[in-house]
Amino acid sequence: MRSGLLAYACQRLLVMIPTFxxxxxxxxxxxxxxxxxxxFVGGEGQSGDETExxxxxxxxxxxxxxxxxxxxxxxxxxxxxxxxxxxxxxDAPFATRLAATRSLEEMGPFAVPHLSxxxxxxxxxxxxxxxxxxxxxxxxxxxxxGPTHAVSQHDHALHRAIATNHELATLRPRDDASPExxxxxxxxxxxxxxxxxxxxxxxxxxxLAATFGETRLYHYLSRLLQGDFGLTLQxxxxxxxxxxxxxxxxTLGVLSLLLILSLSLPLGLFSAxxxxxxxxxxxxxxxxxxxxxxxxxxxxxAVEHLPPQGFFPTSGFGSSPLQxxxxxxxxxxxxxxxxxxxxxxxxxxxxxxxxxxYARAGxxxxxxxxxxxxxxxxxxxxxxxxxxxxxxxxxLPVLTLLGTLIPALLSGSVVVEYIxxxxxxxxxxxxxxxVRDFAVIMAILHYSALLTLVAIFLADLAYAVADPRxxxxxxx
Amino acid sequence: MSHDHPQRADAAPPSWWQDLADTIRQRxxxxxxxxxLLALFLLAxxxxxLASDLPLLAREHSQWSSPWLNNxxxxxxxxxxxxxxxxxxxxxxxxxxxxxxxxxxxxxxLSRWAGALFVLAASWLALDPAANYxxxxxxxxxxxxxxxxxxxxxxxxxxxxxxxxQWHLPAPIAFSFRTTTAHPHxxxxxxxxxxxxxxxxxxxxxxxxxxxxxxxLPRWRHPLGTDNLGRDLTARLCYxxxxxxxxxxxxxxIAVGLGTLLGLLAGWVGGWVDLLISRLIExxxxxxxxxxxxxxxxxxxxxxxxxLIAVIGLTRWTAPARLMRGExxxxxxxxxxxxxxxxGLRPREVLxxxxxxxxxxxxxxxxxFAIANAILVESTVALLxxxxxxxxxxxxxxxxxxxxxxxxxxLLPGLALFVTLLAINLLGEGLRDAFDPRQQRQRPPPS
Numbered sequence: 049m050r051s052g053l054l055a056y057a058c059q060r061l062l063v064m065i066p067t068f069x070x071x072x073x074x075x076x077x078x079x080x081x082x083x084x085x086x087x088f089v090g091g092e093g094q095s096g097d098e099t100e101x102x103x104x105x106x107x108x109x110x111x112x113x114x115x116x117x118x119x120x121x122x123x124x125x126x127x128x129x130x131x132x133x134x135x136x137x138x139d140a141p142f143a144t145r146l147a148a149t150r151s152l153e154e155m156g157p158f159a160v161p162h163l164s165x166x167x168x169x170x171x172x173x174x175x176x177x178x179x180x181x182x183x184x185x186x187x188x189x190x191x192x193x194g195p196t197h198a199v200s201q202h203d204h205a206l207h208r209a210i211a212t213n214h215e216l217a218t219l220r221p222r223d224d225a226s227p228e229x230x231x232x233x234x235x236x237x238x239x240x241x242x243x244x245x246x247x248x249x250x251x252x253x254x255x256l257a258a259t260f261g262e263t264r265l266y267h268y269l270s271r272l273l274q275g276d277f278g279l280t281l282q283x284x285x286x287x288x289x290x291x292x293x294x295x296x297x298x299t300l301g302v303l304s305l306l307l308i309l310s311l312s313l314p315l316g317l318f319s320a321x322x323x324x325x326x327x328x329x330x331x332x333x334x335x336x337x338x339x340x341x342x343x344x345x346x347x348x349x350a351v352e353h354l355p356p357q358g359f360f361p362t363s364g365f366g367s368s369p370l371q372x373x374x375x376x377x378x379x380x381x382x383x384x385x386x387x388x389x390x391x392x393x394x395x396x397x398x399x400x401x402x403x404x405x406y407a408r409a410g411x412x413x414x415x416x417x418x419x420x421x422x423x424x425x426x427x428x429x430x431x432x433x434x435x436x437x438x439x440x441x442x443x444l445p446v447l448t449l450l451g452t453l454i455p456a457l458l459s460g461s462v463v464v465e466y467i468x469x470x471x472x473x474x475x476x477x478x479x480x481x482x483v484r485d486f487a488v489i490m491a492i493l494h495y496s497a498l499l500t501l502v503a504i505f506l507a508d509l510a511y512a513v514a515d516p517r518x519x520x521x522x523x524x
Numbered sequence: 525m526s527h528d529h530p531q532r533a534d535a536a537p538p539s540w541w542q543d544l545a546d547t548i549r550q551r552x553x554x555x556x557x558x559x560x561l562l563a564l565f566l567l568a569x570x571x572x573x574l575a576s577d578l579p580l581l582a583r584e585h586s587q588w589s590s591p592w593l594n595n596x597x598x599x600x601x602x603x604x605x606x607x608x609x610x611x612x613x614x615x616x617x618x619x620x621x622x623x624x625x626x627x628x629x630x631x632x633x634l635s636r637w638a639g640a641l642f643v644l645a646a647s648w649l650a651l652d653p654a655a656n657y658x659x660x661x662x663x664x665x666x667x668x669x670x671x672x673x674x675x676x677x678x679x680x681x682x683x684x685x686x687x688x689x690q691w692h693l694p695a696p697i698a699f700s701f702r703t704t705t706a707h708p709h710x711x712x713x714x715x716x717x718x719x720x721x722x723x724x725x726x727x728x729x730x731x732x733x734x735x736x737x738x739x740x741l742p743r744w745r746h747p748l749g750t751d752n753l754g755r756d757l758t759a760r761l762c763y764x765x766x767x768x769x770x771x772x773x774x775x776x777x778i779a780v781g782l783g784t785l786l787g788l789l790a791g792w793v794g795g796w797v798d799l800l801i802s803r804l805i806e807x808x809x810x811x812x813x814x815x816x817x818x819x820x821x822x823x824x825x826x827x828x829x830x831x832l833i834a835v836i837g838l839t840r841w842t843a844p845a846r847l848m849r850g851e852x853x854x855x856x857x858x859x860x861x862x863x864x865x866x867x868g869l870r871p872r873e874v875l876x877x878x879x880x881x882x883x884x885x886x887x888x889x890x891x892x893f894a895i896a897n898a899i900l901v902e903s904t905v906a907l908l909x910x911x912x913x914x915x916x917x918x919x920x921x922x923x924x925x926x927x928x929x930x931x932x933x934x935l936l937p938g939l940a941l942f943v944t945l946l947a948i949n950l951l952g953e954g955l956r957d958a959f960d961p962r963q964q965r966q967r968p969p970p971s
Contacts, residue, residue: 070807079819336953340946342900344907344919345938348926352934452809459814463904467926477815478908481822489819497810504810 053512060508064501071497076268079486079493080115103153107191109487110264110271110278113154118262120155121255128152128162129169132183136176152183156262158255159187160248164241167234177230178221181237185220188248189213277494278487280480286491290473294495296365297465297472300388301457301499304396308453312400313446316407317439320415331404338401343460347394347467360390363469391468395460399453403446410445414438440514447511454503458496547958554954560947568765569613572596575759577700579692592695606829606915610766697747699756701763701916748936751921752928760916761936767917768899768944771833775898778837780891783844784880790845791852792875801845808842817901821910829912832905836898844890851883858882885959892952896945903941 106112114120134140135148152159163184166172172180190209219240221233241248250258260266271278277286319328351362366384375383414420415438423433462474469475473492480488548554567574578591596611620640748757790801820835821827827835855861856879864874905911906919913920918937925933 067803067806067810070803071810074807079823081823336946336949340896340942340949342903342938342941342945344904345922345934345941348922348934348938352926352929352931455810455812458812462812462814462818463908466908474815477818478910481818481910484822486822489822493811493815493819496812496815500810500812 053509056512057505057509060505064505068498068501072269072272072494073265075490075493075497076265077115079490080264103186108279108283110267113156113262113264113267115264118154118259120158120262121250121258123155123158123162125162125165128155128159129166132166132172132176132179136173136179153186156187156191156258157248158250158258160184160241163187164238167237167241174227174230177234178225181219181221181230181233184237185216188244189216272494277491280488281483281485286487290476290488290491290495293471293473293476296470297458297461297474299365300392300395300461300464300470300472301454303388303392304399304457304461305453307392308396308400308403309446312404312407313439313443315404316446317411317434317442319404319408320411320442321434335401335405338397339405341398343394343398344463344467346397347391347464350390350394351467354390359386361387362390365470365472388470391464391470394464394468395457398460399456403449403453406445406449407442411438411442414442417441444511444515447507447514450507450510451500451504455496455500458499544958548954551954551957553950554958557947557950557954560943561951564765564944564947565769567762568769569610569617571759571762571766572607572611572695572700573614574695575697575699575701575756575762576695577698577703579694582692583690586690606766606770607763697756697758699746699759701760702755703759749932751924751933752930757921757932757936760921761918761940763916764918764921764937764940765944767829767915768902768941771829771836771902771917772895772899772948774830774833775836775840775902776891776894778834779840779894779898780844780887782837783841783846783890784848784887786841787845787848787850788852788875788879791849792856792871792879798849801849805842805845808839811839813839814901814904817905818908818910821905827910827912829902829915829917832902832911833898836901840894840897840901844887844894847886847890848883851886852879855879855882885955889952889956889959892948892955896948896952899941899948900945 103112131148131152135145135152137145163180166180167177167184190213219233219236221230225233268278275287277290280286280289315331319331322328354360354362356362364387366380366387420433420437423437458474461472462477464470465472465474466478473495477489477492479485480492548558572592573580576592578595580590580592582589582591596614597608602608623642623646624640746756746758748761750756751760786801786804790798816839817835820839821832824831861874861878864878865871869877902911903917903919903922906917907923907926909923911917911920918941921937922934922941925931925935925937
């Protein structure tokens, strides 16, 4: 039995991995469907090429590669020339020029041989030559991520990369470069390419790997595996920011779940046993009323009509440490409980109504079942009948509900966190949506999906333990 | 089969509709819920008759006119297609009733659905040119930006209300949902002037413009008071019912339609189609719906009500899909389906003429709950400040009340939502009981 359960659990976990993987990819693709607006600077006045600030922004937020597949490795010199022509075409709309520039940048080092070949082409006009050199200095450099000031002294590869980038930056033509300066730079670039050619000789394997590897999706996934969700717009790590708030939301969620289960099962059982039919009717009516009351309505009324600093304060997650800095742990816990009492009630009352209704239906079905009748007929005491025969079987519908309860609680906590000004992931999500911080939105979607998956897994497991009919050998 | 056992031709089993009607008659809660929903629908449709800033009837230069009717379909007078469509129902509903009465008396075999469709289509076709006729292009409403802005401030559109009526009959509440000032005949203290107006028209009126955000007290003109901008709460509540009904019906239609299609496909075709759809459902179920909907609205610049409807519909289809998949799997095993297939009916015919009608009970229940859910989700999104700012929805009103600490603005839309959701949930529960096959129902005993 035990080993069967373990095998079943492992099997369920294995099934969940592809599901979670699909979720991650779907979320990434959908949230990356809209084109990224040119941030901060830029506009009609510029000549196709982007400023350094925009590049930095795109590199920081993992936007400097194609989304799913990189066709850059397979580009020909002719295509690169077309892109250069398009991005210097003064008649084309700004968006077209920008798109051409971005495609060139997304090619990365794979464009360097073609750009070098173009430098030897005498038919280019000076503006195009300038742009080719500009792109050379960008595409040929090593990608160095993260802050460079805290790098260890002994990371020689990184230091070499930074030195190379510095050299490439000195070869970049200035906007007001004279034709003589451009000609000199052109010779310098050709000499540089003669020297560093080996770095840009790519095998087919390299190209294939880059087609799938040099993409936003791959980089996002590979960093995700290391627990790195990227950076927020304030350049702080998303994982830490979301994790900090997840603790708050999880506290709310777990307490609500405990409240729901500890109240709904007795309520449902009591309703089902019907010691007093009138009470059952009242409870049923109450369930309907609670179910139809919107959470935000109740929460708003509570915030507006309860004293904000009363016994149950209606804002925040615990008092500010500045207010009373000398609280002991027990006092802090008590303070926390007082703060989240009303939010927890608001999150859970709707689900409480649903679950107790399900529990009631489940218990009624079991009470009328033959085996309970038989147990009664054998003269077993009522407590035994309820404890051994009714409770265990009647709980099964509630357990199946558990998987859908967690997402509902998470949804509810968004509203409650917003109204009670609790700094959890729901409120953070709303703030992220307002500033379009997609890294945060993706992270929160992933976290909530993962929580739901875990809940479904636990519900399945609990169901398997509670339902004596389930035999592990036959289940798939 | 021999014909010797007694036929029950004289006591034909009650039709499905009769059965449903009987069930509804037997349940007072269901009846009450239906009555409430019907009242809500009528309130939504006839909101302009109850609350409008245009006089229903006016007399000027010894000529009768109806500014209210003239502007009923004026597309420049409303922000979106929502209100003109509902306004169409104002005239179409009585027309439909009349036509049905006439047609059914003349043509007894006319299908009631065909009749309904005919009348609605005919009234649409007839009313649109009529509206253009009633509202000629040189109407004062369309004479420029100033008039357009004026309409949001004055109880009557600027050009209309500048005229001195010899006599006029106002609507019971002489304000539309976006009329921001008091009645022109009331005291000239122009409370609740909107911010934009006080900036644009500074110094243009004799009263000194001031930013007045405190809601004014209820007066006889405003039976339930006004909101922070001086807009009538009663009018906004009535028009809010329009948004709620639109969101509920449209989003539920998308969700249930999509879910039914995918669920039937999965259950009926089976194989890799079933595998694919089931995995998709599994993935969708993992997202907390509100979080997913909010994240999707982040992709839109300024989500309109119809964007929200699409997002809600496209994310809430999993429950109907699961249900219909189960129904299709269950019904496929039934003997009559096998018989129909063996008789040579095409799968499409079997699907739509045998399988779907038998699943309609479960579908009706799922639709009811989908409607309630869509309304709730839309209100929540509006409350969180991410909804359509141009449509007066109950959730938006509640959020305004929350921000401006106005009890009436919180309580009224909240109660309206509560009553609506309660009625829809009661309807759903009643339908579930009515369709439940395990339920013992009173049927005429076989003779």
